[in-house]
Structures are given as structure tokens and as C-alpha cells.
Amino acid sequence: MPLKDLPGYYPEVLDGGLGVMPPSLAGLFGVVGVSQKGETDIRFAANADDVVDAYGLGSMTERxxxxxxxxxxxxxIRRALPTTDGSISAITHKVYGDPDTGGNATTDKGMHTGVTNPYNSRKFRIRIIKGGDISSATYKLSRNDGISWGPETKFTATASGVSKIDIGNGTYIEFTEGSPAEDSFVAGDEYRWSTTEARASTAALEEAIEDILDWADPNTGQGVEYLYVAALPPVTQNKTNIKAFWTSICTKAETLWTQEARPVWVIVDVPSLEDADGCETIDEWITLLNSVSAEYRHVRLCVNAGFALLTGAAGCAYGSMISGTAQPSVASQPQVRPVGGSLAGLAAGAKLHHSVGWVRYMNIPNAVTIYPNHPPATATETGLGGSQTGNLSNYPVIPWTVDFTADGSHITDGGDGKLWDSGGTEVGTIDYATGAYDLGSTPTTCEVTYSYDPKDVMNKVRISLLNDGRFTTLRLWTGYGIRFTDDWLMAPPTSDYFCIRNRRIVDEAVRMVGIANVPYINSPGITEKDMAAYKADLSRPLEAMKITEENTDKPIMDYRLVLTPDENIWSNGIVHAKIEIIPTPTKKKLEATFQLRTKLEE
Structure with missing residues (x-):
């Protein structure tokens, strides 16, 4: 006899009556990029230290x-495998003053044993503070092209007459004393060089993007809400190639939507002013970017054009790789880089309807200065013969860049405000602040090439131009600091999804209503009672998103959900749902009118 046929108590506990939904993964995002090391399997991290441990240094780690x-x-995180090697540039010795009396030490550079590529892209400078031989000379090191400097440091002899310095990214610079040794280093001299990290090809980045978009949480089946592509392919960053890369990324996002009904949006950075093809000025850079946005728009693409000097990136992740030495210290090591990582982080911590540009709360804590900021420009002036003195048309002039060709002979500045001929004789002066010069004699023919500070900054006019192109940008607010100007998507001008907020609200509704529908797949019944229960369950996630009297800080002001069985439901099983949503709006501008009156009317 079956047990259930015996007299007794047989309880049953039902589940699902509360309509509890699985947790939303809104705010969970993925990053694709290039780093010093690490596996290519997708893994998750909850703090920056874990990322440095697993992936080392590099642009992905920084962002x-x-x-x-x-x-x-x-x-x-999905690391893309590098396909193009990085490099170390030649070392440029900038002699301070007399070109014949610069330090006679010789230089070399390289990568440490076992290192195949520099771990990150950096521009380095070493400035000699105290001259002499290796045992007495001192220097300062900059890892950001002279924006900030480390403390004064003594050279450490690593061999007889040799000082090998670990730069901290898998590379070193080496100085060898000259003869006489006491003339090896001259105060004021600078040594400049750069490193570039390895880069991933378009195909390698596309493979990584596909992998992370295909990822699904093993417990809920949900994927990432959005993706940040923290790398650009090693191709010429011109209009054609920029557009092609955006198109490739958006095609993958669109495929995920059409084939699997999984909504996702993507953040990508624009190339910097320095990397953009054919651009020397901020205005040329903006013109290039807007030429791309004029031809390509997509409702799932967010393009970041904000750059800033940012602190807090991973620096030297290890001790010196040179026995008996220490890496030169650079306290905070700020670097200029795109703020796409900051944008992705703000979106993750924000509610769906909160703009990443909300001035009160959306602080970018590690932003110091908005870039491009005073990018140097080059000028050539001719027809200067017949006069000993004059003024360069553009100033302030950047030291070590002035090169006069007077009657066929070169006269250059030595970074000290003096002009020197090729034989090391002082012949004139240059005032960097005003551009005034004195050649010491009157040449018959003369021309000059030099660099100057155009004092270009990202002012409101330039921000508005990028704003019109639907790029995300940065803005400095008095009393609050650096914030995102707005939360644009690169959508067509008439699209409802012109901003990240609207995209996130609808995507969340799509995801959660879809999950609420899963228990009803292949379920019977279209009676009024059946459909009422069905509608109630589909409405639960929307109700959770809707504002209430107690809580008005929610994504939806109101919604309407209508269910209609298809007239052929007996054969095709289709129920039509129409869901209309009123998103919570955002206050962006205050238009105020002030007037003086003799009395106030009621």
C-alpha cells in the first residue's frame, strides 16, 4: 500500500505566491582591454588591488x-591578447645652456630579463638637479611628461661608472659616466623618452567583446548590463577606422538583442588628441570626432570624449628588478587618460534614472584637470632677415624648441633663455614669455621653427560642439569640481534613447518583465482570471520601479501594461503585451527671470 494511502497528515508547501523576483544585475558591467599579464577567461573583481594582482599594470588596469x-x-574582466608589441623610444638629451657643455654621460635603455613588452604607456623625463659624476649627481624623475616630479634622488652605481635605474614598468634606463667623469651630468639637463604597451588587434578585441557579451550568470542567466571597451586597436585613428570600430562593436550588441533579446549598451573612448590622425589642435580634434558622429549613430553606443589628469592608477606593482637599488618614487603618479572608466563606475553605482552628470553626487574623485589642456603647437616663421631683434608671433614659447636658421647656420635655444650657435657660442637671447628675441647680429636671411603654448583648453564653446555631436565630456563646476557634462548616447537626434538614463530604464524593464514571464511559458488558460494573474506577475518588476508617495526616487513615474491574446492563440500560442512607461525626468537647466518691481502682485 502506498504511504500516502495511510491515514495521517500530508502537508504541501507551495512556492511562488509572493512573486519574488531574482535580483537584478543592473550596474554589473564588463571591461575589455589590454594589460601586462593575466588569463583570457572572464573573471570578476571587487576591488582594484585584486585587478593589479591578477592583471598587473596596463591601460585596462588603470581604467x-x-x-x-x-x-x-x-x-x-576579459583581457584581450596583445598582437602588436610595445616599444621604448630613443632617448633625447636636452642640453641646458651651452650645447657643447652638456653632460657627457652616455645612455641606454631596455627591458628587464623576461620582460617582452613595457607594462604600460608612459612619457618619462629625468632632470639633473646636481651635476657631477655618478657618485655625486642627483636627479628627479617624471612619469607623466613633466606634469609632476618625484623627489630628488641620488644615482645608484650598479657597476663601475654605471647607474641602471628601474623605471617601474618592466623597463630601465642606464647611464654610463663619460670622460672626465665629473662632467657626466650637468644641472638642468633633461633626458626624455617614452614607452608604449602592447596592443590588441581589432580581431582580438572583437573576440574578447563577444566572450563577455555571451557571458551569463550561472544562477540567474542574466548577463552584464553594459560593456566598457577600454582599448583602441593599433590602427590609424582616422575617420574611417574610428567609424569601423564603432560599427563593429554596435553590430555585436545589436546581434545579442535580435538573437537573444538581451539588451546591452557599450562605452568606448575616442582617440586622444595625440593619437588622432592629422590633429594638432583641439579644434581639429573636435572636427574629426564630429565628422564621425555625423555619419554614424547607434542607440546602444556611448562615446566618451572626456580626458583628465587622473590620480590613483596602479603604479609600480613590484620592487626594483635591479639588485641593490630602489625604484625612484613618484608619489601619486597622476596620468592623463580617458575617463571612460570613471563613467562606467558612476553608472554602476547610480540608480537607473540618475544621470552620471548629476553635479551634487556624481563626483569623479581622482580627477585633477580636464584635458586636452594647453597642447603644444608648432610654428614656422620666415622673412626675419634684416633685423637683429624681433618678436615671435606666438608665445609663450616652449624652451628647447627654438631653431633659427640665419644665413644658413643654426642658432638654437638651450632651455635657459640664451641662443647658441652650433659651435657652442652664446650669440643671443630669447624671452620665452613674450617671444622677444635678439640674435646678436643682423642676418641677411632668417627663418625660425619653434613650439609654443596656445593656451587652448576645453572651454564651454568646445564642450558644446562635442555635446552637439552627442559625446560625453567633462566640465568644471565652481564649488563642486569636475563632472560629466551630460549622459549622452550616440543615438540619432530623434531617438528616445538619447541618454543613458532612458536606455537603462527600458533595458531593466525588458530584462525583468522577461524573467517574470518565464514561469508562464507553455502555461494554459486565457480566462479573465488567468490573464489577471498573468498581468499581475508581469507587473511586479514595473511596480518595483514605480515611484510611490513614500519613495519618489525611482525610475518610473507611471506605466501601463495591456495583455491581448492573439486571435490565433490556439495555433501559435502568442499573447501580445504592450508596455508604456513614463520615465522619471531629469532637471538639467534653470531658466530664471529676475525683475525689479515697486510692489509684488498676488
Whole structure:
């Protein structure tokens, strides 16, 4: 006899009556980029230290660090395999003053044993503070092209007459004393060079993007809400190639939507002014970017054109690789880089309807200065013969860049305000601040090439031009600091999804209504009672998103959900749902009128 046929108590506990939904993964995002090391499997990190341990240094690590600083709580990471090697540039010796009396030490550079590529892209400078031989000379090191400097440091002899310095990214610079040794280093001289990290091809980046878009949480089946592509392919950054890269990324996002009904949006950075093809000025850079946005728009694409001097990135992740020495210290090591990581982090920590440009709360804590900022420009002036003195048309002039050709002979500045001929004789002066010069004699023919500071900054006019192109940009607010100007998507002008907020609200509704529908797949019944229960369950996630008297800080002001069985439901099983949503709007501008009156009317 079956047990259930015996007299007794047989309880049953039903589940699902509360309509509890699985947790939303809104705010969970993925990052694709290039780093010093690490696996290519997708893994998740909850803090920047874990990322440095697993992936080392590199642009991806830096931008993930920015994301955590701005509020990210968990990030899915897919490292793209590098396909193009990085490099170390030649070392340029900038002699301070007399070109014949510069330090006679010789230089060399390279990568440490076992290192195949520099771990990150950097511009380095070493400035000699105290001259002499290796045992007495001192220097300062900059890892950001002279924006900030480390403390005064003594050279450490690593061999007889040799000082090998670990720069901190898998590379070193080496100085060998000249003869006489006491003339090896001259105070004021600078040594400049740069490193570039390895880069991933378009195909390698596309493979990584596909992998992370295909990822699904094993418990809920949900994927990342959005993706930040923290790398650009090693191709010429011109209009054609920029557009092609955006198109490739958006095609993958669109495929995910059409084939799997999974909504996702993507953040990508624009190339910097320095990397953009054919651009020397901020205005040329903006013109290039807007020429791309004029031809390509997509409702799932967010393009960041904001750059800033950012602190807090991973620096030297290890001790010196040279026995008996220490790496030169650079306290905070700020770097100029795109703020796409900051944008991704702010979105992760924000509610769906909160703009990443909300001035009160959306702080970018590690941003110091908005870039491009005073990018140097080059000028050539001719017809200067017949006069000993004059003024350069553009100033302030950048030291070590002035090169006069007077009657066929070169006269250059030595970074000290003096002009020197090729034989090391002082012949004239240059005032960097005003551009005034004195050649010491009157040449018959003369021309000059030099660099100057155009004092260009990202002012409101330039920000508005990028704003019109639907790029995200940065703006400095008095009393608050650096914030995002707005939360644009690169959508067509008439699209409802012109901003990240609207995209996130609808995507969340799509995801959660879809999950609420899963228990009803292949379920019977279209009676009024059946459809009422069905509608109630589909409405639960929308109700959770809707404002109430107690809580008005929610994404939806109101909604309407209508269910209609298809007239052929007996054969095709289709129920039509129409869901209309009123999103919570955002206050962006205050238009105020002030007037003086003799009395106030009621």
C-alpha cells in the first residue's frame, strides 16, 4: 500500500505566491582591454588591488581602477591578447645652456630579463638637479611628461661608472659616466623618452567583446548590463577606422538583442588628441570626432570624449628588478587618460534614472584637470632677415624648441633663455614669455621653427560642439569640481534613447518583465482570471520601479501594461503585451527671470 494511502497528515508547501523576483544585475558591467599579464577567461573583481594582482599594470588596469574609485562594486574582466608589441623610444638629451657643455654621460635603455613588452604607456623625463659624476649627481624623475616630479634622488652605481635605474614598468634606463667623469651630468639637463604597451588587434578585441557579451550568470542567466571597451586597436585613428570600430562593436550588441533579446549598451573612448590622425589642435580634434558622429549613430553606443589628469592608477606593482637599488618614487603618479572608466563606475553605482552628470553626487574623485589642456603647437616663421631683434608671433614659447636658421647656420635655444650657435657660442637671447628675441647680429636671411603654448583648453564653446555631436565630456563646476557634462548616447537626434538614463530604464524593464514571464511559458488558460494573474506577475518588476508617495526616487513615474491574446492563440500560442512607461525626468537647466518691481502682485 502506498504511504500516502495511510491515514495521517500530508502537508504541501507551495512556492511562488509572493512573486519574488531574482535580483537584478543592473550596474554589473564588463571591461575589455589590454594589460601586462593575466588569463583570457572572464573573471570578476571587487576591488582594484585584486585587478593589479591578477592583471598587473596596463591601460585596462588603470581604467578599472578609475571605475572602482567612482563607485563600481563588481566588474567582469576579459583581457584581450596583445598582437602588436610595445616599444621604448630613443632617448633625447636636452642640453641646458651651452650645447657643447652638456653632460657627457652616455645612455641606454631596455627591458628587464623576461620582460617582452613595457607594462604600460608612459612619457618619462629625468632632470639633473646636481651635476657631477655618478657618485655625486642627483636627479628627479617624471612619469607623466613633466606634469609632476618625484623627489630628488641620488644615482645608484650598479657597476663601475654605471647607474641602471628601474623605471617601474618592466623597463630601465642606464647611464654610463663619460670622460672626465665629473662632467657626466650637468644641472638642468633633461633626458626624455617614452614607452608604449602592447596592443590588441581589432580581431582580438572583437573576440574578447563577444566572450563577455555571451557571458551569463550561472544562477540567474542574466548577463552584464553594459560593456566598457577600454582599448583602441593599433590602427590609424582616422575617420574611417574610428567609424569601423564603432560599427563593429554596435553590430555585436545589436546581434545579442535580435538573437537573444538581451539588451546591452557599450562605452568606448575616442582617440586622444595625440593619437588622432592629422590633429594638432583641439579644434581639429573636435572636427574629426564630429565628422564621425555625423555619419554614424547607434542607440546602444556611448562615446566618451572626456580626458583628465587622473590620480590613483596602479603604479609600480613590484620592487626594483635591479639588485641593490630602489625604484625612484613618484608619489601619486597622476596620468592623463580617458575617463571612460570613471563613467562606467558612476553608472554602476547610480540608480537607473540618475544621470552620471548629476553635479551634487556624481563626483569623479581622482580627477585633477580636464584635458586636452594647453597642447603644444608648432610654428614656422620666415622673412626675419634684416633685423637683429624681433618678436615671435606666438608665445609663450616652449624652451628647447627654438631653431633659427640665419644665413644658413643654426642658432638654437638651450632651455635657459640664451641662443647658441652650433659651435657652442652664446650669440643671443630669447624671452620665452613674450617671444622677444635678439640674435646678436643682423642676418641677411632668417627663418625660425619653434613650439609654443596656445593656451587652448576645453572651454564651454568646445564642450558644446562635442555635446552637439552627442559625446560625453567633462566640465568644471565652481564649488563642486569636475563632472560629466551630460549622459549622452550616440543615438540619432530623434531617438528616445538619447541618454543613458532612458536606455537603462527600458533595458531593466525588458530584462525583468522577461524573467517574470518565464514561469508562464507553455502555461494554459486565457480566462479573465488567468490573464489577471498573468498581468499581475508581469507587473511586479514595473511596480518595483514605480515611484510611490513614500519613495519618489525611482525610475518610473507611471506605466501601463495591456495583455491581448492573439486571435490565433490556439495555433501559435502568442499573447501580445504592450508596455508604456513614463520615465522619471531629469532637471538639467534653470531658466530664471529676475525683475525689479515697486510692489509684488498676488
Amino acid at each position: 578599472i581602477s578609475d571605475a572602482f574609485a567612482s563607485g563600481a562594486w563588481q566588474i567582469g
